[in-house]
Amino acid sequence: MDDLLYMEVDLRKFAGNLREIAKLSGKSVLPVIKSEAYRMGALAIARKIADMGVGLVAVADLKEALPLARDFDFEILILNGARECEFPNLEVFPNLVLSVNSLREAESLIGYGFQRKVKVHMQIDTGMNRLGFSDFREYARALELLLSGNFLPEGIYTHFTDSENAKIQLEKFLPYANHFPYEIIHTAASSAYLSTDYGTHVRVGVDLYAQQKGNLKQIVKIACRPLAIRKLKKGEELGYDRAYAVERDELIAVLPIGYYNGFRRSLGGFPVYANGKRYPTVGKVCMNHLFVRVDEEVNLDTEFIITSEELPAGEIAEYLGTVAHEVLCMFRIDNIRYLK
Structure with missing residues (x-):
């Protein structure tokens, strides 16, 4: 088994997170598995979701939805909606559910003439200013059009900008949601x-994968083993631009990961984890290599962890001034193992 550089995804922890979120929210969970399930691997995550009996998931676009529609029976909400050139695929797969984000989209759908009943969710823009209806009259007209055609307005949703603004956005959302007896409502x-009790479902992404809060667990570990361990003498310099000068005799492990794999140069100085402790990275991050200052406990069989529950994505995000979502998506590791 190739263990030089790998990503390990624990599907048992994923299932535990999904159950915990359902318990905490008191609602059905609508798992977001867009962008290859935040780089965890959409097909593997989808299999676990199907095994758990989840009835509805969300993806970004039709390209992401089609492989899932072919292999699974659960319904798939396409958050970005669909273009006219993609409508024939909606005709073929009855488990595809379409987000309708504007009056123009509703008019295009009506003009196509679908032969099957297509389920839709109406997206309402309550402050994100990204996608969705922000004019009630246009929303009402779009809904009227869809009801006159071969469409079933099954759901309605919005996207909160943050938890602090949720109450204000919910007040904007309610007139839209109360306008029609929707079966599925998801806002959070x-x-x-955890800060709003409205709706039938919670639409959850990153908390399923890498937010360690309460009983939720990070499901991914990225790890590698050294390519070499070099002995450097005091006064020697290391890497591009000789950016690191050795102040005393040191051991340097050369790891097979770099900015090509998502370990950015801006992570220079951030530690990695091995043997129950943290070791600092030194020098400039290379395209495929990373330098780590180590001790005599390290050898070529030592596993170095880039991220795991011991070194969580949230901590990397804080160091970079970003969010755990971006950290998960920035890593490119081809060798993926799944713990079932």
């Missing part, structure tokens, strides 16, 4: 499902 994503 990972940042807000």
Whole structure:
């Protein structure tokens, strides 16, 4: 088994997180598995979701939805909606559910003439200013059009900008939601499902994968073993631009990961984890290599952890001034193992 550089995804922890979120929210969970399930691997995550009996998931676009529609029976909400050139695929797969984000989209759908009943969710823009209806009259007209055609308005949703603004956005959302007896209502994503009780579902992404809060666990570990361990003498310099000068005799482990794999140069100085302790990275991050200052406990069989529950994505995000979502998506590791 190739263990030089790998990513390990624990599907048992994923299932535990999903159950915990359902318990905490008191609602059905609508798992967001867009962007290859935040780089965890959409097909593997989808298999676990199907095994758990989840009935509805969300993806970004039709390209992401089609492989899942072919292999699974659960319904798939396409958050970005669909273009006219993609409508024939919606005709073929009855488990595809379409987000309708504007009056123009509703008019295009009506003009196509679908032969099957297509389920839709109406997206309402309550402050994100990204996608969705922000004019009630246009929303009402779009809904009227869809009801006159071969469409079933099954759901309605919005996206909160943050938990602090959720109450204000919910007040904007309610007139839209109360306008029609929707079966499915989802407003809260990972940042807000604990702060709002409205709706039938919670639409959760990153909390399923890498937010360690309460009983939720990070499901991914990225790890590698050294390519070499070099002995450097005091006064020697290391790496590009000789950016690191050795102040005393040191051991340097050369790891097979770099900015090509998502370990950015801006992470220079951030530690890695091995043998129950943290070791600092030194020098400039290379395209495929990373330098780590180590001790005599390290050898070529030592496992170095880039991220795991011991070195969580949230901590990397804080160091970079970003969010755990971006940290998960920035890593490119081809060798993926799944713990079932």
